[in-house]
Amino acid sequence: MGLPxxxxxxxxxxxxxxxxxxxxxxSGRQPRTLILxxxxxxxxxxxxxxxxxxxxxxxxxxxxxxxxxLGIHWQVTPSGTVMLVVTALVGLAGAVYGTGYFLxxxxxxxxxxxxxxxxxLFAWGGLNALFVAADLFNLYVALEVMTLASVALVALSxxxxxxxxxxxxxxxxxxxxxxxLLGVALLYGQYGVLDLDALAAVMxxxxxxxxAGAVALTxxxxxxAAIFPLHFWLPGAHGRAEPPVSAMLSGLVVAAAFYLLLRxxxxxxxxxxxxGVGAMLGTLGAGxxxxxxxxxxxxRRLKMMVAYSTVSQFGFAMLVxxxxxxxxxxxxxxxxxxxxANHALAKAALFLAAGTLVRASASDxxxxxxxxxxxxxxxWLAVILASAALIGVPPTLGFSAKxxxxxxxxxxxxxxxxxxxxxGTLLTFAYLGRLLERALLDPAPEPTRPPxxxxxxxxxxxxxxxxxxxxxxxxxxxxxxxxxxxxx
Amino acid sequence: xxxxxxxxxxxxxxxxxxxxxxxxxxRNLFRAVVSFMMFGLLTAVAWVRLEAPDIAxxxxxxxxxxxxxxxxxxxxxxxxxxRATRLRTTFMRFSLPWMALGLAGTTLLxxxxxxxxAPGLDEAVLRAMxxxxxxxxxxxxxxxxxxxxxLLEIAVMLLxxxxxxxxxxxxxxxxxxxxxxxxxxxVRLLFPLFLLSTFYLLWRGGHxxxxxxxxxxxxxxxxVLALLAGARVPERMTGAPLRCALAAGLxxxxxxxxxxxxxxxxxFAYPPQHAPILIAMVEIAAGLSIGVMLTALFxxxxxxxxxxxxx
Numbered sequence: 162m163g164l165p166x167x168x169x170x171x172x173x174x175x176x177x178x179x180x181x182x183x184x185x186x187x188s189g190r191q192p193r194t195l196i197l198x199x200x201x202x203x204x205x206x207x208x209x210x211x212x213x214x215x216x217x218x219x220x221x222x223x224x225x226x227x228x229x230x231l232g233i234h235w236q237v238t239p240s241g242t243v244m245l246v247v248t249a250l251v252g253l254a255g256a257v258y259g260t261g262y263f264l265x266x267x268x269x270x271x272x273x274x275x276x277x278x279x280x281x282l283f284a285w286g287g288l289n290a291l292f293v294a295a296d297l298f299n300l301y302v303a304l305e306v307m308t309l310a311s312v313a314l315v316a317l318s319x320x321x322x323x324x325x326x327x328x329x330x331x332x333x334x335x336x337x338x339x340x341x342l343l344g345v346a347l348l349y350g351q352y353g354v355l356d357l358d359a360l361a362a363v364m365x366x367x368x369x370x371x372x373a374g375a376v377a378l379t380x381x382x383x384x385x386a387a388i389f390p391l392h393f394w395l396p397g398a399h400g401r402a403e404p405p406v407s408a409m410l411s412g413l414v415v416a417a418a419f420y421l422l423l424r425x426x427x428x429x430x431x432x433x434x435x436x437g438v439g440a441m442l443g444t445l446g447a448g449x450x451x452x453x454x455x456x457x458x459x460x461r462r463l464k465m466m467v468a469y470s471t472v473s474q475f476g477f478a479m480l481v482x483x484x485x486x487x488x489x490x491x492x493x494x495x496x497x498x499x500x501x502a503n504h505a506l507a508k509a510a511l512f513l514a515a516g517t518l519v520r521a522s523a524s525d526x527x528x529x530x531x532x533x534x535x536x537x538x539x540x541w542l543a544v545i546l547a548s549a550a551l552i553g554v555p556p557t558l559g560f561s562a563k564x565x566x567x568x569x570x571x572x573x574x575x576x577x578x579x580x581x582x583x584x585g586t587l588l589t590f591a592y593l594g595r596l597l598e599r600a601l602l603d604p605a606p607e608p609t610r611p612p613x614x615x616x617x618x619x620x621x622x623x624x625x626x627x628x629x630x631x632x633x634x635x636x637x638x639x640x641x642x643x644x645x646x647x648x649x
Numbered sequence: 650x651x652x653x654x655x656x657x658x659x660x661x662x663x664x665x666x667x668x669x670x671x672x673x674x675x676r677n678l679f680r681a682v683v684s685f686m687m688f689g690l691l692t693a694v695a696w697v698r699l700e701a702p703d704i705a706x707x708x709x710x711x712x713x714x715x716x717x718x719x720x721x722x723x724x725x726x727x728x729x730x731x732r733a734t735r736l737r738t739t740f741m742r743f744s745l746p747w748m749a750l751g752l753a754g755t756t757l758l759x760x761x762x763x764x765x766x767a768p769g770l771d772e773a774v775l776r777a778m779x780x781x782x783x784x785x786x787x788x789x790x791x792x793x794x795x796x797x798x799x800l801l802e803i804a805v806m807l808l809x810x811x812x813x814x815x816x817x818x819x820x821x822x823x824x825x826x827x828x829x830x831x832x833x834x835x836v837r838l839l840f841p842l843f844l845l846s847t848f849y850l851l852w853r854g855g856h857x858x859x860x861x862x863x864x865x866x867x868x869x870x871x872x873v874l875a876l877l878a879g880a881r882v883p884e885r886m887t888g889a890p891l892r893c894a895l896a897a898g899l900x901x902x903x904x905x906x907x908x909x910x911x912x913x914x915x916x917f918a919y920p921p922q923h924a925p926i927l928i929a930m931v932e933i934a935a936g937l938s939i940g941v942m943l944t945a946l947f948x949x950x951x952x953x954x955x956x957x958x959x960x
Contacts, residue, residue, distance in 0.1 A: 172907065172916050179804055180903050186811055187896035189889065224797045225917035231773040232794050276815035283808050290801060302801040309805060313812030347761065353768030373761045 168222045170210045171235050171293050174245060177203055178286030182279040189275075193260055196278050200256040203285070207242075207249035214242045221295075229296070229356035236295035236357075240498040244292045244420055247502045250628065251412050251509040252285045254621035255405040258513050261617025262405060273317050273403065280317070284310035284409060291417050297345045297355045297378075300421060304341070304385065308334040311414045314406040315398045326397035333384055333394040337418075341381030347374035348429075357428050366432035375430050379442075382425075385418035388479060389449030392472045396456075400468035404516020407464060411471045412509035416501045419478055426482065427494050439483035446479025447581045454588030458595065462525045463515050466592060467508070474504050474551065477563075477585055480578055484569045496565030503558035506629035507550035513622035514543040518600075520618070523608055527596060532604025536614040539623055541601065546626035548593040553586060556633040658698060665691050678727070682720045689713030702858040703787050706850070710866030715943055718873050722947070782924025784856035791860065792928045796917050800902045803935055806942045807899050814951045836878040843871025851936045861898075861932045865939025872944040882952045891952070895945060898938025905931050 164170075181199040185191060214220075214237060222235040259281065263274035287306030294300045312334060316327035349355055351370045352363050365371055380391075387395035395415070399407045426434050453473030460466035481497035517540040519525045533541045553559035563582065570579040668691065671684035689712030696705035774786050774794070781789035791799045847868040854860030882891070905919075905927055912920040919927050 168914075168916070172910070176903055176907055179899065182811075183807065183896045183899050183903070186807070187889075187892045187900070189892060223915070225793060225919070226913065226915050227777070227794050230770055231777055233797050272815070272817070276811065279811055280808075280815065283804065283811070286804070287801075298795075299798055299801075302798050302805070305805050306801055306808060309808050309812060313808070313815055316812070316816060319817070343758075347765070349769075350762065350765035350767045353770060370761045370765055373758070 164209045164213060165206075167210060167213045167217065167220050167237055170206045170213065171222060171237060173206045174203065174210065174289045175235075175286060175293065177206075178282040178289060182282035182286065185279045185282070191275060191278055196256060197260070199282070200253045203289075204249040204253045207246045210237065211242050211246045213237075214239055230354040230359050233294075233296045233299050234356070235293040237293060240420070240423070240494065241292040243498050243502050244416070244505075245289060247505045248285065248288045248292070248413050250625065251409060251505055252281070254509060254513065254625050255281060255409050257617050258405045258408075258516075258621045261615045262403070262516065272319075277314075277317060277403075277405070280310050280313050281405075281409065284314065284414065288413055288417050291421065295357045297348065297357065297360070299355075301338070301342055301345060304418070304421070305338060307414055307417060308338065308385065311410055314410065315402045317406060318401065318403045320401070322397070323401040326394070326401050329394045330398040333391070337381045337384035339381070340377050340384065344374045344377030344379075344381060347371075347377060357424070360429040361431070364429050364432055372433065375425075375433050378425060378430070379422065382418050382422045383445070386415050386422065386475060387472060388419075388445055388475055389452055389472065390445075392449065392453070395472055396465055396468040398468075399471060399512075400462065400465035404464070404512055404519070407468070407516075408509035408512040411468065411512060412505035415471060415475065416505050419475060420498070420501060423481065423494060423497055427485070427490060434482065434485065439485065443480055443483030443578060443581075446476040446482075449473060449476025449479065450581060450585035450588065451476070454585060454592065457592040458588070461527060463519060463527050463530065463596070464512070464525055466527065466596065467511050467515055470511075470551070470589070470592065471504075471508060473585065473588065474500075474508070477582070478504075480566060480570075480582060483578055484566060484573065484575060486569075486573060489569045489572065492565050493569050496562050496569070499558060499562035499565065502632075503550055503562050503629055506625045506632075507547040507557075507559065510543050510547040510622045510626035510629065511551070513618075513625070514540040514547065517614060517618045517622065518544070520612055521608075521614060522605060523612075524605075527599050528603075529605045530600040531607055533601050534604075534607065536619065539619040540614070543619075543622035543626040545597065546623075546630050548597065550626065550629035550633075552590050552593060557630045558633040559629065561633045661691060661695060661698065665695070678724055682717065682724060685720065686713050686717035689716065703860065703863060706858065706863035707866050710863065710870050711943070714870045715866065715873060715947065718877065719947055722949075780921060782919060782921070782928050783854075785854060785858070785860070787858070788854050788860050788928070788932070791862075792931060793919065793924070796902075796906070796931075799935075800899070800906060803899050803902060803938070806939065807895060810895055810942050810945045813946060813949065817950060832878040836875050836880070840871055840875055843867060843874075847871070847936070847940065851933055854932055854936075861936035861939060864936040865943060868937070868940025869943030869947070872940065873947045876944070876947065882948070887952045891941070891945075894941045895938060898935040898942075901934035902931055 165173075177199060181195070185196070219239070220237045222237070223229075224233045224235065226232075228234070256278070259274075259277050263270055263277055284307055287303050287308075287310060291300060291303035291307060294303050312327055312331045315330055316324055345355070347370055348360065351368065351374065352360060354360050354363065384391040399411045402410060450473050453469050453471070453476060457466050457469035457473060460469055478497055478500050481493055481500075485493040515525075518530055518537060521537045521540070522529055522531045524530070531537045550557040550559045553563040563586070567579065567582060570576075570582065665688060668684045668688040672681050672688055675681040675684055690709060692712055693705045693709035696702070696708055774790060777794065778784075778786060778789060781793050783789050783793070847864045850859040850864035850867060851861065852859075854864070906917045909919050909927065910916060912918065
């Protein structure tokens, strides 16, 4: 028996989250079985799509039977599919965690429980729509769905600081959207097409209008991906949101904006990516690595530390741009995508485990965390595995990703970027090591009545962290899709 | 271009700049909001001058009408002490650098924009029109050629309502009623006209300027006016009926998009013989939902049973 066709799977992936979210909202109820069934179905569809892409390679699906440039089409690419699969894994984990985290039916937690799942599914639908989109304007609308849902998810925690962070995130997100849209308008005014492939075919790197458009697209996405120095909104938003929300935001939403940067700079904008542009983007990345890493080292609160770690890790991903050359594009983009996937799994695991530990310790100060005992052990195990993946210990996915980038740096003789990478890895090791050392060697006393840590609070983080560790073996395999450049 | 038209455009542009300036630098927030609303109206006129009546309709209803009502309602709930002075003192420190940056950016952008050849897809649209199922090119693009974009945009609007409602209870109870004794009577007179125009625009969408977005905006304008005149959401409409009305547009759109796959197996590929009726269905559902969604945004939160009689 064969799997459903790729086109069918894509339709399921983009419509099911929206439809489920709308039905949940309209009914005003949160039937747990329906939610988990939808999340499970989405995860299965994403995995099946992954199998199909391994067999069939890149495929194109016109929507409404209209071909570009008039209509829109979906494009299923290896890198997009990796993101779809990771989204499904984190989405499912977050849905399960949410059912165990928002327990009370009344009060503020009851309100959160009611709206968490519709918003979560809207964000999921936006992400899926983005990863299959191949049209500048369609990408903009998908970005809007994703961003608005994310802002509402941050505001879910109705505490004052979280609301402030949500407002700042909304403004930064809208700023990013407007600048991105300006770039879309400039390119459309120049070439009259929105389709990425059609644009790649006609793009003239010398034309000032195209350059202005590329700058606008990039600045808009840098703001959405929280790349230094446009990261100012991220630590508050991710650090103060509820744990499952932080997991999706840090793991997926920021990564989606970065994925789009990869998609554009190695797609239609590839002709503009010269040494100077690469060096500039790489410098921003080095700044992010350093600034985010040092601030993560200075944080006293667990979730704020994990949030600053996100700023730092995306600095790593930015090094893709200076390292890419005509010869190693495939390998470097594969490295960048795997880096996003590893970060998504490990960071989501870290945030989910952090939420569990904070609940068990009744404090989010690193010095007050419970030690490696009781059921909190499983949360600590997830933290250790996720840390290994973020640092890039072999054979984790993080190692495979960094290995691809290191090889490129060595082959190119790019010693500066090599040094930045090694320095960033050391910083990552330092702040995660500090967390483990403070908490495991010098733990706070157990609370007298520790809250019950159910399986829903422990398993999702552990499984995500495990996946980040073992998928590295698959990623080093020769069967890995070799054509990673989106749309080529 | 005729000299009179050029003079008109120059005046329009100048007034827009002046109103934008006033919107940012007015002595108090009320003036700023009024300037902003007038700026919205003039923007609508500008769209008319650019021969985009659909956008002009939506801009007038949303940019001037609904956003203005939202801002005024917000203003009514703000404590006004000290704001006027703060607006002025930050001018040198805050506005000046931004204005310099904005001016430089605008100049650069203008230079680039003027050089754009702006080819567009007009010809491709015209060539595909016979198979589009509607006579209006705008509706064909919105609900057929790029229907997936429109579906996601409606999802964004519904999401905005979900997001707003997730913040907590509605704030309608504190909405200031306008001190206008004649308003309720006037609204009673006008409301049927608003409804009639909504349906007229929905029907017109098939072959001319109109369609779901302007119709929804007009419906919302009527409903918001009724709310300002003291009307309250009837108790039997809150809860499930209201939620269903909000969700209907997106659900209908999704059902049609997936349902038409029964014909050719392609997402959103309307069967040619049924395209007109399917598009009309989607348009009506979306238009009504948009009207209710915009009104819900004005309400500011999920309405619970509040005191106050019907209008």
